[in-house]
Amino acid sequence: MADNILEVRNLSKHFKAKHGALHALDGVNFTLERGKTLGIVGESGCGKSTIGRTILRLIEPTCGEIVFNGVDITGLSHRQMRELRPKMQIIFQDPYSSLNPRRTVSQTIREPIMLNRMIRDKRQLDMRVAELMDMVGLAERFVNSYPHELDGGRRQRIGIARALSVNPEFIVCDEPVSALDVSIQAQILNLLKELQNKMGLSYIFITHNLSVVNYFSTDIAVMYMGRMVEKASVEELFGAPTHPYTRALLSAVPVPEYHEEKRKRIILRGEVTSPVNLPDECRFAKRCTRVCAQCLEGEPPLTQTRPGHFVACRNP
Amino acid sequence: MHTSDVMLDIRNLVVEYATVDGVVHAVNDISLSVKRQRCMGLVGETGAGKTSTALAVMNLIPTPPGVIRRGSILVNGYNVLRMKDTEMDAVRGKEVAMIFQDPMTALNPVLTIGSQIAESILLHEKVSGAEAEKRAMNMLEMVGIKGTRANDYPHQLSGGMKQRVVIAIALCCNPHLLIADEPTTALDVTIQAQVLELIDELRENYKTSMLLITHDLGIVGDMCDEVSVMYAGRIVESGTVKDVFTDTRHPYTEGLFNSLPNINNRAAQLTPIPGLMPDPTDLPPGCAFSPRCRYARSKCRERVPEAKWIGDTHMVACIAYEDPGFRIERSKR
Numbered sequence: 001m002a003d004n005i006l007e008v009r010n011l012s013k014h015f016k017a018k019h020g021a022l023h024a025l026d027g028v029n030f031t032l033e034r035g036k037t038l039g040i041v042g043e044s045g046c047g048k049s050t051i052g053r054t055i056l057r058l059i060e061p062t063c064g065e066i067v068f069n070g071v072d073i074t075g076l077s078h079r080q081m082r083e084l085r086p087k088m089q090i091i092f093q094d095p096y097s098s099l100n101p102r103r104t105v106s107q108t109i110r111e112p113i114m115l116n117r118m119i120r121d122k123r124q125l126d127m128r129v130a131e132l133m134d135m136v137g138l139a140e141r142f143v144n145s146y147p148h149e150l151d152g153g154r155r156q157r158i159g160i161a162r163a164l165s166v167n168p169e170f171i172v173c174d175e176p177v178s179a180l181d182v183s184i185q186a187q188i189l190n191l192l193k194e195l196q197n198k199m200g201l202s203y204i205f206i207t208h209n210l211s212v213v214n215y216f217s218t219d220i221a222v223m224y225m226g227r228m229v230e231k232a233s234v235e236e237l238f239g240a241p242t243h244p245y246t247r248a249l250l251s252a253v254p255v256p257e258y259h260e261e262k263r264k265r266i267i268l269r270g271e272v273t274s275p276v277n278l279p280d281e282c283r284f285a286k287r288c289t290r291v292c293a294q295c296l297e298g299e300p301p302l303t304q305t306r307p308g309h310f311v312a313c314r315n316p
Numbered sequence: 317m318h319t320s321d322v323m324l325d326i327r328n329l330v331v332e333y334a335t336v337d338g339v340v341h342a343v344n345d346i347s348l349s350v351k352r353q354r355c356m357g358l359v360g361e362t363g364a365g366k367t368s369t370a371l372a373v374m375n376l377i378p379t380p381p382g383v384i385r386r387g388s389i390l391v392n393g394y395n396v397l398r399m400k401d402t403e404m405d406a407v408r409g410k411e412v413a414m415i416f417q418d419p420m421t422a423l424n425p426v427l428t429i430g431s432q433i434a435e436s437i438l439l440h441e442k443v444s445g446a447e448a449e450k451r452a453m454n455m456l457e458m459v460g461i462k463g464t465r466a467n468d469y470p471h472q473l474s475g476g477m478k479q480r481v482v483i484a485i486a487l488c489c490n491p492h493l494l495i496a497d498e499p500t501t502a503l504d505v506t507i508q509a510q511v512l513e514l515i516d517e518l519r520e521n522y523k524t525s526m527l528l529i530t531h532d533l534g535i536v537g538d539m540c541d542e543v544s545v546m547y548a549g550r551i552v553e554s555g556t557v558k559d560v561f562t563d564t565r566h567p568y569t570e571g572l573f574n575s576l577p578n579i580n581n582r583a584a585q586l587t588p589i590p591g592l593m594p595d596p597t598d599l600p601p602g603c604a605f606s607p608r609c610r611y612a613r614s615k616c617r618e619r620v621p622e623a624k625w626i627g628d629t630h631m632v633a634c635i636a637y638e639d640p641g642f643r644i645e646r647s648k649r
């Protein structure tokens with residue numbers, strides 16, 4: 001049997017909104033094998049960040065189960081969660097707002113170690129901070145710098161060092177490179193990959209950039225308005241995309257190659273509608289080019305069409 | 317080349333900003349031209365000087381702290397840097413219009429979108445208010461928004477729709493030259509595809525020339541005829557998209573391509589450019605890219621590389637090419 005670090009079953013999160021329930025997540029299921037990366041892609045408002053935060057119980061799920069290392073963590077108390085949290089960490093999107101501007105690099109990195117009482121000796125703590133900075137490629141001279149003195153790439157390295165400081169097994173990377181320039185982006189992606197190989201980390205990699213997940217992930221899940229619409233291995237998803245939304249998403253990505261003829265893109269009409277008080281029909285029906293009568297009757301379930309390839313569409 | 321074929325001609329432009337930390341050398345002696353009805357991509361990372369170049373063309377560099385030290389800019393024959401403010405008002409919007417990066421901040425939140433489009437029409441054309449409003453509604457329809465929404469305020473629209481409104485304002489007086497500064501960076505991919513398609517279509521209909529500023533080489537490949545690559549305020553390579561994409565010459569351009577994960581080639585390893593962009597108040601001597609360049613040699617640090625033309629359309633500014641046998645890795649493949 002596969003060694004799964006994480007299993008998510010029927011996870012939903014509904015927020016209360018003015019005019020009813022906002023369906024941020026609706027019945028999401030997936031598993032993450034130890035040492036692997038699951039990429040979660042989708043556009044703004046599809047619920048991808050909500051997934052990341054709900055798994056860590058930074059947001060409480062409305063219903064569903066989150067099984068981490070064989071333990072259902074949805075019912076755990078705050079104290080029990082605190083013991084578990086060192087194993088599950090998160091790296092945030094914006095290295096400008098996720099760091100405390102009044103703390104130095106060293107203070108930021110040592111905080112989680114001290115909170116979890118992992119190292120008490122001051123000298124050992126300094127050594128651990130130096131080791132972590134070395135691990136993420138931050139020069140020692142920045143140890144007493146403040147975040148505003150550093151560029152985005154270095155700030156993101158602090159965020160990574162802080163996540164690594166408590167020896168996690170699993171990290172949620174929530175758009176870790178979207179705020180960075182391309183040349184810096186590649187530096188951070190390579191760093192995350194290297195750390196995974198070295199430490200056997202498991203990642204959930206949340207992004208809107210399909211080229212990035214392609215480079216990074218083993219499996220990919222595509223989200224649309226809180227639902228998982230397609231899930232497959234990277235080769236399968238990029239080689240044989242099945243859901244009409246996935247196809248449009250893939251064809252919309254500009255490719256940095258020269259082409260004599262203009263590339264034919266699938267252009268989706270309309271925009272993502274409001275996830276408040278959803279109708280019964282398939283959520284993608286309004287923008288879908290292949291919509292048929294069946295699609296309006298109810299939401300299609302996520303079904304296996306080929307081994308390991310799941311699609312939620314009645315008319316693929 | 318006949319001058320009337322050139323819509324925008326920038327010669328030896330130097331833009332500086334005086335700050336407390338010293339003089340920021342934002343644009344350092346760049347020359348570039350956009351041919352009539354063509355699309356030129358201007359590519360580079362944060363701080364390369366792309367937006368300063370665009371603002372200089374609009375004569376909108378905030379002064380102080382900014383100052384245009386040197387250079388000339390001709391927009392459809394008008395020498396914009398020599399113009400008085402009142403003269404410039406007639407050129408802006410009519411000859412050259414700009415689409416800004418962030419549609420959330422480019423619109424006035426307390427005016428309806430219809431009136432913001434009409435404002436621009438009233439400024440440039442002798443029409444009645446009612447006529448301008450009618451044309452504003454037509455413009456909205458053209459960019460794919462129902463004309464009845466002219467009375468909506470910006471907060472009632474989604475990001476993609478706001479950017480359509482910004483495009484409508486830019487195109488309502490049918491300018492000859494459109495400057496788009498990262499027009500889709502704030503948008504989702506499927507919406508980006510819609511907006512790019514819209515710009516392409518309108519450009520075709522109105523025969524507009526365009527300077528497209530972006531950091532995304534993929535967008536350049538899809539939209540542009542020519543491309544200039546900027547680094548630390550200089551153009552390091554320029555040419556047709558075919559020249560630059562298939563016969564890349566400059567080490568920085570190569571570095572950009574190697575940093576991009578390619579959706580069609582998963583096995584390709586990412587080779588990031590080491591180090592960081594130099595501090596624009598303290599640019600390194602010689603070639604500004606040399607500290608990060610894997611091919612750098614001692615003479616690269618001694619003088620600024622000159623533009624070297626390797627074809628009718630293809631220019632590279634790199635000292636290593638003085639050695640006739642020099643090749644970058646990408647061109648060996």
